[in-house]
Amino acid sequence: MTTTTPPRTAPDAELAARLKELACAEIDRQAERIVAVSDDIMRHPETGYRETRTADVVAEQFRAMGLEPATGLARTGVKARMHGRTSGPTAAVLGELDGLLIPGHPHGDPETDAAHACGHNAQIASMIGAGLGLQAVMDQLDGDVVLFAVPAEECVEVQWRLDLVDTGEIHHTAGKAELIRRGEFEDVDMALLTHAAASSPALGVGGDGNGSLVKRVRFTGKSAHAGSTPWMGVSSYKAATVAISAIDAHREFFKDEDNVRVHHLITRSGDSVSAIPARTEMEMLIRARSIEAMRDASERVDRALRAGALAMGADVEITTAVAFLPFSSDAPLAELAYANGCELVGEDECKSVSGNFGGSTDMGDLGHVMPVVQPFSACGTDGAPHGPEYFTSDHHAAAVLPAKMMAMTVVDLLVDGAAQAHRVIEESGPKLDREAFVALHDSLSGTRRHAAPTGKD
Numbered sequence: 219m220t221t222t223t224p225p226r227t228a229p230d231a232e233l234a235a236r237l238k239e240l241a242c243a244e245i246d247r248q249a250e251r252i253v254a255v256s257d258d259i260m261r262h263p264e265t266g267y268r269e270t271r272t273a274d275v276v277a278e279q280f281r282a283m284g285l286e287p288a289t290g291l292a293r294t295g296v297k298a299r300m301h302g303r304t305s306g307p308t309a310a311v312l313g314e315l316d317g318l319l320i321p322g323h324p325h326g327d328p329e330t331d332a333a334h335a336c337g338h339n340a341q342i343a344s345m346i347g348a349g350l351g352l353q354a355v356m357d358q359l360d361g362d363v364v365l366f367a368v369p370a371e372e373c374v375e376v377q378w379r380l381d382l383v384d385t386g387e388i389h390h391t392a393g394k395a396e397l398i399r400r401g402e403f404e405d406v407d408m409a410l411l412t413h414a415a416a417s418s419p420a421l422g423v424g425g426d427g428n429g430s431l432v433k434r435v436r437f438t439g440k441s442a443h444a445g446s447t448p449w450m451g452v453s454s455y456k457a458a459t460v461a462i463s464a465i466d467a468h469r470e471f472f473k474d475e476d477n478v479r480v481h482h483l484i485t486r487s488g489d490s491v492s493a494i495p496a497r498t499e500m501e502m503l504i505r506a507r508s509i510e511a512m513r514d515a516s517e518r519v520d521r522a523l524r525a526g527a528l529a530m531g532a533d534v535e536i537t538t539a540v541a542f543l544p545f546s547s548d549a550p551l552a553e554l555a556y557a558n559g560c561e562l563v564g565e566d567e568c569k570s571v572s573g574n575f576g577g578s579t580d581m582g583d584l585g586h587v588m589p590v591v592q593p594f595s596a597c598g599t600d601g602a603p604h605g606p607e608y609f610t611s612d613h614h615a616a617a618v619l620p621a622k623m624m625a626m627t628v629v630d631l632l633v634d635g636a637a638q639a640h641r642v643i644e645e646s647g648p649k650l651d652r653e654a655f656v657a658l659h660d661s662l663s664g665t666r667r668h669a670a671p672t673g674k675d
């Protein structure tokens with residue numbers, strides 16, 4: 219953590235330019251290796267908290283760089299530290315380890331359906347690439363760099379993750395929140411991560427993302443012969459469909475500016491079609507732009523779920539957990555990243571983005587405890603992200619170029635007494651400490667059980 223006194227002078231621009239040149243030249247020299255990592259991980263996708271092979275690839279790369287990685291952090295995270303010439307603020311460059319579940323993806327795993335349809339393979343490669351570039355200049359920087367491969371960003375296999383929460387294996391469904399709780403970001407002052415986007419522009423910086431909640435919903439009814447004695451049963455499936463109708467009735471009452479999205483899957487319903495289904499399970503994702511809107515939408519959905527159960531006389535158990543807190547890049551960090559992007563590709567190909575991009579990320583969680591920036595880069599294809607046509611077809615655009623932008627930004631932060639890093643910390647405003655962060659999550663999470671009415675009142 220920060221140990222030096224902020225210098226009063228502006229950073230030495232000439233020195234910064236020279237170090238950026240050195241770092242970028244090293245990244246160019248290592249381009250083939252960076253591309254190979256991105257391509258290899260793309261072809262061996264794994265989902266969150268199960269990214270063991272991917273973590274091994276990262277650890278191997280770190281060791282080849284002469285670093286000593288810590289492994290198994292929040293199950294699969296891998297982290298290594300590079301020391302500057304003096305102690306000072308620590309800037310982290312992140313990459314996410316996980317893929318999605320997309321059946322039929324051209325580079326997916328046919329056994330598990332895991333696929334890199336969000337480009338996280340390129341993030342890992344750009345994180346390693348930035349590290350390779352920065353290694354060439356660490357002896358002239360006044361602070362440390364942490365390279366961190368983090369697990370479980372995508373919101374998939376929610377029920378399995380909530381089962382892990384039930385058994386105490388994890389406390390948070392998303393990787394960065396879990397790492398924050400475990401103290402793995404206590405030795406970091408700010409974080410950068412570049413996410414792949416569409417085929418153009420080459421680079422972009424800015425925009426904000428929704429927060430989101432997940433729910434595991436279990437309706438319990440009563441099984442009975444579906445043909446001869448259906449009246450003796452209680453359909454958990456019908457309870458779910460009534461609940462879904464009630465949720466749909468709410469959609470026009472969400473405020474436009476809250477950007478609320480409510481999605482659900484029925485992940486299980488009954489055990490045989492000849493019987494009234496006694497057990498129906500749903501998985502839900504609720505997105506909204508602010509924590510207040512997340513709370514409001516969650517309460518509306520819970521009422522709708524209870525209405526479905528009440529209508530049919532079923533029980534319902536609702537488990538809610540924060541998937542992600544709302545995201546926005548910190549302006550002082552974003553300005554540095556944007557200037558470096560423009561230097562690399564020109565203003566026409568480096569966009570300053572504003573507005574909400576609709577999606578969610580656990581960079582939002584990290585942004586509640588430290589300054590963060592998440593620029594984006596081109597990936598080479600124009601398929602819909604999270605779809606079967608989305609993958610990295612241009613690894614240079616998705617991994618090598620962002621490696622340079624992040625390395626250049628870290629140079630800006632840590633050069634010449636780390637003046638810019640100190641400014642970023644000061645200007646980004648107050649953040650939550652670890653305890654307050656976990657308390658915020660917990661205030662939005664929990665399990666509630668609602669029994670079927672007895673009919674006596």
Ligand SMILES: [Zn+2]
Pocket residue numbers: 335336372604
């Ligand atoms: Zn994604």
Ligand SMILES: [Zn+2]
Pocket residue numbers: 336337338371413
């Ligand atoms: Zn992603």
